[in-house]
Amino acid sequence: MTVLVAAQHDQTDRALPSLQARLACRAGMATTTAGVASGYVQGNLAILPEKFAGAFHRFCQLNPKPCPIIGMSDVGNPHIPALGADLDIRTDVPRYRVWVDGEVVEEPTDVIKHWRDDLVAFVLGCSFSFEEALLEEGLPIRHIERKVRVPMYRTNIACSPSGPFAGPMVVSMRPFTPKDAIRAVQITSRFPAVHGAPVHLALPHLIGIEDIARPDYGDPVPIEADEIPVFWACGVTPQAVIAAAKIPFAITHAPGLMLVTDLKNKQLAVL
Amino acid sequence: MTVLVAAQHDQTDRALPSLQARLACRAGMATTTAGVASGYVQGNLAILPEKFAGAFHRFCQLNPKPCPIIGMSDVGNPHIPALGADLDIRTDVPRYRVWVDGEVVEEPTDVIKHWRDDLVAFVLGCSFSFEEALLEEGLPIRHIERKVRVPMYRTNIACSPSGPFAGPMVVSMRPFTPKDAIRAVQITSRFPAVHGAPVHLALPHLIGIEDIARPDYGDPVPIEADEIPVFWACGVTPQAVIAAAKIPFAITHAPGLMLVTDLKNKQLAVL
Numbered sequence: 001m002t003v004l005v006a007a008q009h010d011q012t013d014r015a016l017p018s019l020q021a022r023l024a025c026r027a028g029m030a031t032t033t034a035g036v037a038s039g040y041v042q043g044n045l046a047i048l049p050e051k052f053a054g055a056f057h058r059f060c061q062l063n064p065k066p067c068p069i070i071g072m073s074d075v076g077n078p079h080i081p082a083l084g085a086d087l088d089i090r091t092d093v094p095r096y097r098v099w100v101d102g103e104v105v106e107e108p109t110d111v112i113k114h115w116r117d118d119l120v121a122f123v124l125g126c127s128f129s130f131e132e133a134l135l136e137e138g139l140p141i142r143h144i145e146r147k148v149r150v151p152m153y154r155t156n157i158a159c160s161p162s163g164p165f166a167g168p169m170v171v172s173m174r175p176f177t178p179k180d181a182i183r184a185v186q187i188t189s190r191f192p193a194v195h196g197a198p199v200h201l202a203l204p205h206l207i208g209i210e211d212i213a214r215p216d217y218g219d220p221v222p223i224e225a226d227e228i229p230v231f232w233a234c235g236v237t238p239q240a241v242i243a244a245a246k247i248p249f250a251i252t253h254a255p256g257l258m259l260v261t262d263l264k265n266k267q268l269a270v271l
Numbered sequence: 272m273t274v275l276v277a278a279q280h281d282q283t284d285r286a287l288p289s290l291q292a293r294l295a296c297r298a299g300m301a302t303t304t305a306g307v308a309s310g311y312v313q314g315n316l317a318i319l320p321e322k323f324a325g326a327f328h329r330f331c332q333l334n335p336k337p338c339p340i341i342g343m344s345d346v347g348n349p350h351i352p353a354l355g356a357d358l359d360i361r362t363d364v365p366r367y368r369v370w371v372d373g374e375v376v377e378e379p380t381d382v383i384k385h386w387r388d389d390l391v392a393f394v395l396g397c398s399f400s401f402e403e404a405l406l407e408e409g410l411p412i413r414h415i416e417r418k419v420r421v422p423m424y425r426t427n428i429a430c431s432p433s434g435p436f437a438g439p440m441v442v443s444m445r446p447f448t449p450k451d452a453i454r455a456v457q458i459t460s461r462f463p464a465v466h467g468a469p470v471h472l473a474l475p476h477l478i479g480i481e482d483i484a485r486p487d488y489g490d491p492v493p494i495e496a497d498e499i500p501v502f503w504a505c506g507v508t509p510q511a512v513i514a515a516a517k518i519p520f521a522i523t524h525a526p527g528l529m530l531v532t533d534l535k536n537k538q539l540a541v542l
Contacts, residue, residue, distance in 0.1 A: 182469055197453055200449045
């Protein structure tokens with residue numbers, strides 16, 4: 001094992017930034033991946049026993065805007081070569097959440113000791129990818145400017161249920177001027193694999209948001225008088241749904257500490 | 272001439288719906304072209320003396336959202352083969368407006384007697400094309416449902432001036448739910464030749480609209496509590512600009528009575 005790690009370190013200098021990030025995670029890095037390996041796709045993680053994986057897979061299929069699948073493992077196999085040749089889902093996320101009966105029981109930096117032959121890993125697209133596209137076109141993103149987490153809200157938009165998995169869509173919010181909101185719709189429409197176009201804009205009460213200044217997750221950000229709130233389906237949705245399902249066992253990433261893949265964000269553009 | 276008209280009538284049964292519409296105009300039809308020759312591109316018309324055509328052409332180039340050029344004639348030539356093999360710009364619009372020094376002096380059904388060797392005709396894209404695309408995707412269009420004219424507003428968005436041509440952008444407004452507004456941005460983004468994506472949505476006062484219930488042109492339509500107004504650049508803009516320029520002579524179409532071309536709306540989709 002020591003030899004293998006040394007070999008990986010030897011190749012680090014020439015390795016992709018994404019592989020370097022994963023190697024750092026294996027070595028114990030446990031901080032946010034925001035801004036890490038710029039240009040590479042990061043993913044939300046959900047690991048479930050095979051017994052529940054079919055129903056969860058259908059849930060994602062039925063709700064592609066909050067749960068866009070960008071990769072998944074074979075049963076019991078911790079590798080997902082399509083997302084990275086060497087990728088090991090047990091070690092390559094900075095920090096995990098281990099769920100038992102709907103409660104977080106541990107937040108380890110690897111899940112080697114939790115791995116089982118019946119686990120299936122799902123990697124779901126994340127807003128970091130479309131935020132990069134928005135920033136590249138010069139659109140300001142309030143929570144990034146303010147160095148806080150994106151504000152997120154539970155809505156009254158019901159996800160289509162599948163087996164034990166059901167619940168409301170969680171959305172993230174970014175304020176824009178109307179002109180920039182229109183541009184943001186165009187830009188993010190190109191990226192259906194990472195939540196795609198907004199699901200709502202303006203009029204937050206219509207989707208059950210009573211107080212925009214009090215997000216259910218993340219941090220509040222101000223909306224200026226010449227701006228409207230723009231809402232995207234959020235990868236927190238599957239995590240909330242897994243928690244609510246109270247299944248006996250599951251593993252997710254810790255919010256903001258994502259899986260860094262070898263896919264490039266630009267590869268996800270459909271046009 | 273009688274023989275020619277007879278020949279045209281003989282071929283009408285097999286002619287394109289667009290050609291049939293133009294033949295009807297030549298025969299004196301002077302009613303709105305809304306709903307005529309479904310699927311075919313209709314255009315706004317602006318005819319100016321060569322002396323002003325260069326500045327107007329630059330105005331359109333500088334302001335492509337309100338003034339998307341889909342065809343233009345050579346100097347003194349009333350034909351625009353790219354828009355229809357037989358098209359005669361002097362007879363094929365149901366009703367014209369003849370402008371002298373910024374005032375409408377006549378609204379004839381043909382401009383044969385007004386035609387001059389120095390005139391240049393511009394045909395500009397029209398919202399009928401993108402409305403067809405919206406309707407085909409099941410989006411309801413309020414003013415069509417209510418059988419009234421689309422509401423239009425002068426804004427505080429200044430067009431880029433060129434020579435004598437300057438003034439504010441005029442926009443048309445259609446109310447949509449936020450979800451449909453997002454879809455409408457996607458659909459109309461595919462059609463830059465017919466005004467393209469909206470220029471604004473929600474918050475009308477930001478573009479200088481003080482009372483949405485009192486449009487500057489067209490008819491008011493209600494905006495329901497779960498809807499936002501969505502604004503597109505409007506082909507009335509060039510007509511307003513030509514009027515304001517008070518040039519000695521110009522010809523336009525009468526509002527709503529457009530030139531029907533042989534282009535198909537679907538041909539204008541950029542993706």
